[in-house]
Structure formats: C-alpha cells, structure tokens
Amino acid sequence: MAISIGIDNVTRTFGTVKALERVGLKIEAGEFFTLLGSSGSGKSTLLKLIGGFDRPTTGRVLFDGQDVTDMPANRRPSNTVFQDLALFPHMSVGENVAYGLKVKGVAASERKKRVESTLALVDLTGFAERNVNLLSGGQRQRVALARALVMEPGILLLDEPLTGLDERLRQQMRDEFGRLHQRTGSTFVLVTHNQDEALSLSDRMAIMHKGRLEQVGRPADFFANPANDFVARFVGMERVLKPERLERSGSDTVAVIAGERLVLPGARDVGEMGLLAVRPDRISLANVHAAPGSSLAAIVAGRQFRGRFFDFYLELGDGQKLDAEIPIEFADAWPETGKPVRLEFAGGALVPVPASGATANRDT
Amino acid sequence: MKSPGLLLALPTALIVLLLGFVPLIVILVWSFWTWDPATYWIRPEFSLAGYEAILEAGRWSVIVGSLGKAFLTAAICVVIGYPAAMAVHFLASRRTALLLMALFTIPFFTSYMIRAFSWRLVLGRNGLINGWLMDLGIVDQPLDWLLFSNFAVNVGLVASYLPFVIFPLILSMQRVEPSLLAASQDLGAGFWRTFRSVLLPLTQAGIFAGFLFVFVMAAGSATEVQMLGGAAASMISVMINDVMRVVNFPLAFAISTLVLIILFGLIFIGNRLFKLTSLFEGFTW
Numbered sequence: 198m199a200i201s202i203g204i205d206n207v208t209r210t211f212g213t214v215k216a217l218e219r220v221g222l223k224i225e226a227g228e229f230f231t232l233l234g235s236s237g238s239g240k241s242t243l244l245k246l247i248g249g250f251d252r253p254t255t256g257r258v259l260f261d262g263q264d265v266t267d268m269p270a271n272r273r274p275s276n277t278v279f280q281d282l283a284l285f286p287h288m289s290v291g292e293n294v295a296y297g298l299k300v301k302g303v304a305a306s307e308r309k310k311r312v313e314s315t316l317a318l319v320d321l322t323g324f325a326e327r328n329v330n331l332l333s334g335g336q337r338q339r340v341a342l343a344r345a346l347v348m349e350p351g352i353l354l355l356d357e358p359l360t361g362l363d364e365r366l367r368q369q370m371r372d373e374f375g376r377l378h379q380r381t382g383s384t385f386v387l388v389t390h391n392q393d394e395a396l397s398l399s400d401r402m403a404i405m406h407k408g409r410l411e412q413v414g415r416p417a418d419f420f421a422n423p424a425n426d427f428v429a430r431f432v433g434m435e436r437v438l439k440p441e442r443l444e445r446s447g448s449d450t451v452a453v454i455a456g457e458r459l460v461l462p463g464a465r466d467v468g469e470m471g472l473l474a475v476r477p478d479r480i481s482l483a484n485v486h487a488a489p490g491s492s493l494a495a496i497v498a499g500r501q502f503r504g505r506f507f508d509f510y511l512e513l514g515d516g517q518k519l520d521a522e523i524p525i526e527f528a529d530a531w532p533e534t535g536k537p538v539r540l541e542f543a544g545g546a547l548v549p550v551p552a553s554g555a556t557a558n559r560d561t
Numbered sequence: 562m563k564s565p566g567l568l569l570a571l572p573t574a575l576i577v578l579l580l581g582f583v584p585l586i587v588i589l590v591w592s593f594w595t596w597d598p599a600t601y602w603i604r605p606e607f608s609l610a611g612y613e614a615i616l617e618a619g620r621w622s623v624i625v626g627s628l629g630k631a632f633l634t635a636a637i638c639v640v641i642g643y644p645a646a647m648a649v650h651f652l653a654s655r656r657t658a659l660l661l662m663a664l665f666t667i668p669f670f671t672s673y674m675i676r677a678f679s680w681r682l683v684l685g686r687n688g689l690i691n692g693w694l695m696d697l698g699i700v701d702q703p704l705d706w707l708l709f710s711n712f713a714v715n716v717g718l719v720a721s722y723l724p725f726v727i728f729p730l731i732l733s734m735q736r737v738e739p740s741l742l743a744a745s746q747d748l749g750a751g752f753w754r755t756f757r758s759v760l761l762p763l764t765q766a767g768i769f770a771g772f773l774f775v776f777v778m779a780a781g782s783a784t785e786v787q788m789l790g791g792a793a794a795s796m797i798s799v800m801i802n803d804v805m806r807v808v809n810f811p812l813a814f815a816i817s818t819l820v821l822i823i824l825f826g827l828i829f830i831g832n833r834l835f836k837l838t839s840l841f842e843g844f845t846w
Binding site for chain 1 (some may be wrong): 738740741743744745746747748749751754758759761762778
C-alpha cells in the first residue's frame with residue numbers, strides 16, 4: 198500500500214551549515230515525486246530524513262500522518278535504491294534480493310518465489326545465481342531496484358540512481374522507473390540533479406536550492422509560472438532579462454527594455470522586482486511588418502550549430518544578452534554576425550518572474 | 562622494456578632476497594645436515610636426525626603448546642581488537658581516530674622486556690590486582706595463578722600484540738562502503754544482523770590478516786614467557802635458544818623449518834579462504 202509523506206517544518210543543520218531550512222512538503226500516496234536540485238541543495242539530506250538515516254534538527258517526518266521522526270530506518274516501510282547501489286558484494290544476485298525478506302523472517306519457499314517474481318519484474322529472470330560484481334551497470338541497477346521492490350515498500354526512495362550510467366541506459370532505466378511506478382503503485386521519491394529525469398517521470402516535483410524549496414508543482418508549472426529567476430534558469434530558461442520597467446496595461450503586461458515597449462499578452466503581475474525569463478525556442482526573426490510592441494532590436498553576436506537548430510547569440514541595445522533557438526531551415530534567413538536584427542517574441546517567449554531575492558523564500 | 566617502477570623496486574627486492582630469502586634457504590639446507598656431538602659442529606652429510614629430535618625431550622609438546630598460546634592470543638586479540646577498530650572507524654571523528662591510532666602504537670615505545678616486566682608489578686602476589694582484590698575483600702589470600710602462569714603469558718602476549726590486529730581491521734573496515742551498512746538497515750536489519758551478515762563477512766580479510774600477524778609474532782615470542790611464565794614454561798623460540806647453546810644447528814633449524822611450514826600453510830589456506838590479498842587490492846600501480 199502506498200504511503201503519503203509529510204515533511205513538517207523540518208530544519209537540519211550540520212554545525213553552522215543549514216542543509217534544510219524550515220521545509221514543509223506533502224507527498225501524496227502513490228505519487229511519483231522528484232526532488233530536483235544541484236549538489237548541496239539539501240535534496241539528499243531530505244531523502245535521508247525520509248528513509249530514516251538521519252534525523253531533523255527540528256520538525257517532524259510523517260508517514261500517512263503518523264510521526265516517524267524517531268523511527269530508525271530498519272523499521273520504516275520505505276526502501277531505498279542508493280546512489281552507489283550498495284549491492285552486497287559477498288552475496289549473489291538472489292541473496293541480495295532475498296536479504297530483506299530473510300531479515301524479516303519470510304520462509305525460504307515463499308522467499309524464493311518472491312525473489313524470482315521480482316527478478317522477473319526487472320527483467321532479470323534466471324540471474325539469481327549470478328555474481329553481482331560481474332554484472333553490467335544496467336543489470337546492477339536492476340538488482341538494486343529488485344532488492345528494494347521485493348519488500349513491497351509503501352515508499353520507494355531513489356537517490357540519484359541513474360548517475361554513472363551512459364545516456365542510452367539512463368533513458369532505458371528512466372522508462373523502467375515509470376513502468377515500475379505504474380506496476381507497484383507505491384509512492385516514489387526520486388532525487389536527481391537531472392531536469393530531464395524530473396520532467397519526464399514526475400507527477401509533481403520540487404526544485405531545491407540552499408536547503409529550501411524554491412517551487413513545488415507539476416512539471417509544466419515550472420515553465421509556465423516559474424516561481425523566480427532561479428527556477429527559470431534551473432529548468433533551462435538560462436537567459437533572464439532585466440526590463441527597465443514592467444507595468445500593467447489592462448489585462449496585459451508591458452515591459453520596457455532597451456527603450457522599446459513590448460506587450461506581453463495576459464502576463465501575470467510580478468511587481469517591481471520583475472524579471473523576464475527567456476524561452477529561446479519562441480524567438481524568431483521579425484519581418485518588417487511586425488506589429489509594434491512585439492519585437493525588439495538586437496545585434497547578432499554569433500551562432501552555433503546544435504543539431505536540430507542553430508543557437509543564435511544576441512545582444513539588445515542596452516547590452517543584455519539572450520539566445521534564440523532557430524530551426525535549421527530558417528537559419529539562413531538570419532543576418533550575419535555583427536549585423537542588426539529585429540526579434541519577434543511569440544506568446545510565452547518572455548515569462549515574467551520575480552527576482553529570487555525578492556521572494557521570502559531565498560536569502561541571497 | 563624499461564620500467565622505472567621495476568628499477569625503483571630493485572634495491573628493495575635485493576635486500577629482501579639477501580636478508581630474508583637467503584637465510585631461509587640456509588635454514589632449510591642446514592636442517593638436513595649432521596650434527597657431531599664430539600666437535601659440537603655440523604658436517605655437510607644428509608641426516609634426518611634434527612627432525613627426529615623434534616619428537617624427543619618434550620619438544621613436540623612445546624611446539625604444540627606455543628602454537629596453542631599463539632592461537633589463543635590471536636583469537637583474544639581479534640575479539641578485543643574488533644570493537645576497538647569499530648570505535649575508531651565508525652564512531653570517532655577524524656581527529657579522534659588519528660589520536661586513538663597513535664595511542665595504540667604507544668606500547669611500541671618501550672622495549673618488550675620492560676613491558677613484560679611491568680605486568681609482574683600488576684599481576685604479582687603483591688601486585689596491583691591482588692592488592693585491589695584484597696582491599697575489596699573479594700579474596701583473603703593473593704591469587705597465585707595470576708603470575709608465572711599461562712594466564713600471565715597470555716595477558717602479556719595480548720597486551721604486546723593487540724595493536725597489530727587493530728590496524729588491519731581498520732584497513733578492512735575502511736574498504737566497506739558505508740552505504741552497504743545503510744542498505745542493510747534499509748532492508749530491515751538491526752545492528753547485530755548488519756554486523757553478522759554484512760560487516761563481519763566483508764572484513765574477514767582484515768580479521769585473518771590481524772589474526773595472522775598476532776599469531777606469527779606470538780608464536781615467535783620469548784620475552785613474555787620468560788618473564789611471566791612459570792618455571793617449566795617454554796616457547797619455540799626459547800627452545801631453539803636452548804638448542805643453540807650446544808650449537809645444534811640441524812635441530813634448531815629443523816624446528817624453525819617446521820614452524821615456517823606451518824605458518825606458510827596457514828597463510829596459504831587463509832588466503833584461499835579469506836582472500837587475504839583483497840585487503841591490499843587498493844595498492845595498485
């Protein structure tokens with residue numbers, strides 16, 4: 198049975214370092230939830246607290262509403278796939294998977310059955326006798342998964358389990374996680390620094406930074422409404438423009454950048470500290486008849502071939518830089534480096550976001 | 562092919578060969594020569610007299626007794642040393658760990674003789690322990706078996722060689738990934754289960770290495786038994802010393818050869834069973 202997780206105002210300090218600061222979070226039963234952040238963001242610390250390997254300095258951890266803060270890892274209904282997989286090197290594949298059941302006192306015949314069915318679940322039928330040290334990276338990954346899943350955990354914790362695998366295997370295992378989540382119905386909590394993983398797998402996710410949650414929501418929310426410029430940058434909107442002014446005009450927002458007015462239809466009001474996160478795939482070459490208020494003048498600063506598109510480096514009149522991803526077939530129409538150009542911004546190309554310093558959630 | 566590594570290793574290899582291997586060959590060869598009681602000297606004639614003499618005059622029982630003491634000492638050292646190594650590796654901070662390891666080496670600052678002698682002051686009839694026992698009223702008479710006994714010899718041996726078991730154990734514990742212990746806990750195992758099923762099997766090379774270090778040194782020890790043992794107590798090295806007084810090289814070397822064979826056998830078997838070499842797998846070039 199899937200179990201819900203409550204993180205109630207949790208702070209964890211190591212000496213003077215605050216690894217987690219007043220984090221509150223509710224993860225629903227059966228949800229695939231991802232904690233996304235760079236190293237040192239506190240995401241692994243939070244996972245350790247859920248797994249029972251660490252205790253919060255203050256605050257509580259709840260499973261299905263029950264306080265489990267003081268419950269050690271071996272008594273919690275959660276199981277973990279560790280970052281380094283942590284397969285027992287002195288045990289065979291089958292012994293590794295059977296370990297938890299053996300500890301629990303499950304009878305040998307029942308144990309054998311469950312180990313076999315779990316190995317089948319992760320596509321390792323017939324691997325029980327194999328030496329774990331002689332398996333490939335992907336196979337080891339599956340053993341670690343099987344070892345946790347055989348316990349039929351209410352909560353499965355995945356601690357950066359795809360680090361160290363090559364791209365093809367990552368993709369494969371990523372699909373596997375999705376499939377296993379469907380099959381088991383458990384609550385999955387994934388920790389990763391890879392936004393592709395987070396976006397493709399999560400029902401909901403949280404972006405963490407310096408021990409705090411910057412934003413919690415469905416993956417699409419992070420693009421449509423990034424909580425601040427940090428989140429925008431983290432999900433790939435690497436350029437953030439600082440307009441001279443950002444003002445309300447009827448139902449629209451008008452930005453003044455480099456002396457030009459730009460109308461952002463229906464954009465939300467983000468107050469004085471507003472910034473504009475740029476979606477480089479929504480910028481195109483403006484034709485001469487472009488409606489005033491939807492384009493800006495810029496200079497082409499360079500371009501780079503990126504496979505499916507060209508990345509154009511652009512500089513606005515006031516020196517601010519941005520990128521535009523231009524499909525190959527349109528790239529030739531663009532001026533050469535050093536030449537002026539007019540940029541057209543499609544709907545949603547510029548997303549107003551508060552500066553992260555402006556929100557109460559950050560301390561920079 | 563010129564390898565700087567080989568060139569650098571050459572002096573060490575030569576020294577080991579000259580100072581270690583050559584004497585062993587001499588011991589092996591001379592153990593089969595003939596001892597002439599008339600001249601107190603040896604003749605290069607093949608003879609098994611040295612080996613036959615091992616079975617005489619209670620020498621066999623001294624060898625067995627010595628190995629028995631060494632075994633007991635090594636076993637006690639492992640049992641005492643394991644929690645000590647765990648404390649250093651798992652509980653202590655880096656600074657404390659270094660301090661503790663430095664403390665473990667302090668016994669080596671004094672000579673074996675002085676260390677063994679100091680146990681007399683602790684274990685003797687008027688020693689510390691008897692004093693305490695009598696002060697506390699636990700015994701009326703001083704305990705006689707504390708000193709000049711196998712007990713005293715074992716105490717002395719354990720105290721002398723305990724550090725040798727701790728270092729290989731720490732080394733082997735350092736090779737156990739902390740995540741393995743966390744994984745065991747994650748799968749429901751408590752401390753003892755994790756200890757038995759994960760930590761102990763993964764540190765068996767360290768256990769065996771430590772056991773072997775202590776066993777070899779205790780089997781070759783003389784001071785402790787001479788200072789702390791009873792009048793009849795003997796050890797292999799004491800016995801060899803006695804034999805050498807009459808310059809009976811073949812017998813002395815026959816005993817040595819036998820002990821060497823036993824020790825090499827132990828290393829060979831141990832390596833097969835416990836993969837002793839795995840302890841040093843990190844040291845590659």
